[in-house]
Amino acid sequence: MLVDDSATILLSISNILTKAGYAVEKAANAQEGLTKFKGGVKADLLITDLNMPGMNGIEFIKEVRQLPQYKFMPILFLTTESQQSKRAEAKAAGASGWLVKPATADQLLDTIKLVLR
């Protein structure tokens, strides 16, 4: 599941993931992502932006962690934010890793492999 408020990011990152052999479900904001999760969309990994209009990334993953089937799903943040305090906040909320935009295709795919292992 890929969640980002930028249509360009959704298109480019989903293309990279599809090219690498992953099936990608997209959501344009946290609320849409949450609705899809609650609607039964299956996902092995969540990649989300941090700063989004409405619900931000940290609030979003807190909600996702409340869903029993996604309690242990790996969650990666892909964001322009690099502050340690935000990372710590994300970690406490249940995130598995942090990638700072712009991330290269190799950085993204290598990190995904690591968290899915």
Next chain:
Amino acid sequence: MDFNLLLRRATLVALLVGFGASVVVFFFNDWFHTTFLPQIGLPQPLGDAVGSFLIILSAFLAQRAVSVVFYRDWMLGFGKSEAEREGRAGMLLTAAEEVGGELKQVPTFNDVVRGQLRNVVDETEKAAYSITERLQSIDGVVSRMSGFVNASTEGSSELLKRSEERMSNNRALLDTLARYIQQRIATMNEDQESIGEVMKKAESLGTLVELIKSIASQTNLLALNAAIEAARAGEAGRGFAVVADEVRKLSAATEKAVTQINQGIHEVASAIDSQFHAKLHSSSITAEQAALQSFADQLNDLGKSYMEVIEHEADVVRTIGESSQELTAMFMDALAGVQFQDVTRQQIEQVINALDRLDAHAAHLAERIEQMENPQFVLQPLARHLDEIYSSYVMSSQRDSHHGALQDGKTGSDSGGPKVELF
């Protein structure tokens, strides 16, 4: 005008006028009391009072006169200064009103700038999206080419495998052919030797024929002797003479048969020699060997050329396959590079946020000008907005840029971490 300067000027003029009044009183006191007052008929106390009044009035007028002479102003320069100050205050007020009016226009100006910035965001968003879609199209072409290359690679591998098998078969065929050539040469040599042996044996039959011919001749001679002895024996030897005659006839027939056999042997030997001479001649064997070898060489060359073509094709396909993989990697990197737009968008949003704050501060300043006589007005410093802007940054580069502009020697990277971090 400075108060101290005014005080100094007033003191100086007062001293000067006081000194002048003292000199007048000193020199005219006696004339005033003894001559002037009696003439006008005023008593002395009243005359002193009027005199004091006149002296003070004269001193005042003298001060004004001195002020005009020295400072070109009735009030020691204060009047002129005050007029200038009032003029300046008026100008300042006018300027303040103008600045206040302009400050109120700042949001309108910033609206234009914000509009331009939002336009940049929209344009870059569209451009980045379009780039991504085009990259997607390119990837479609690359994927099709990659599929074709993969299929070609498999086909080439199969073709190469089959060609190698054919080459192996050809090599086996060439080996068989070489063995056949050697065998042919050996057989031909053996045949040549065998024919030679036959010829020798045929020639040796001539000796036997001569022997039989000699025996026949001796038999004929013995038969002749036997006939002579039979004639000598008379009647008793008549039967013996018949036998001797028969033996002689047999001897003649034998000689005739031997001659015919001899002739037959020569004819057979001649026929064998003429029949196999061409085939068993060494130059014919060499020519046949050379022809077979040439055929084998050409077959080998053909096989090698074929292999070279196949290997070249395999190289081409492999190179295209590697290029296709490189293209795929480049495509992925190009797609990842599109993230710059999101980074830029957020940076521009920060600038728009700063412009919003500038609007608020401009309005605050305009209000300050309007309430310039309000002592309760508290001016909020611009630095407060700077701190709030700093706290809203989301990138180390923004913080670095902020510190760089303020030249405070700090960096924003301290608060950041690695680009990739696993928890």
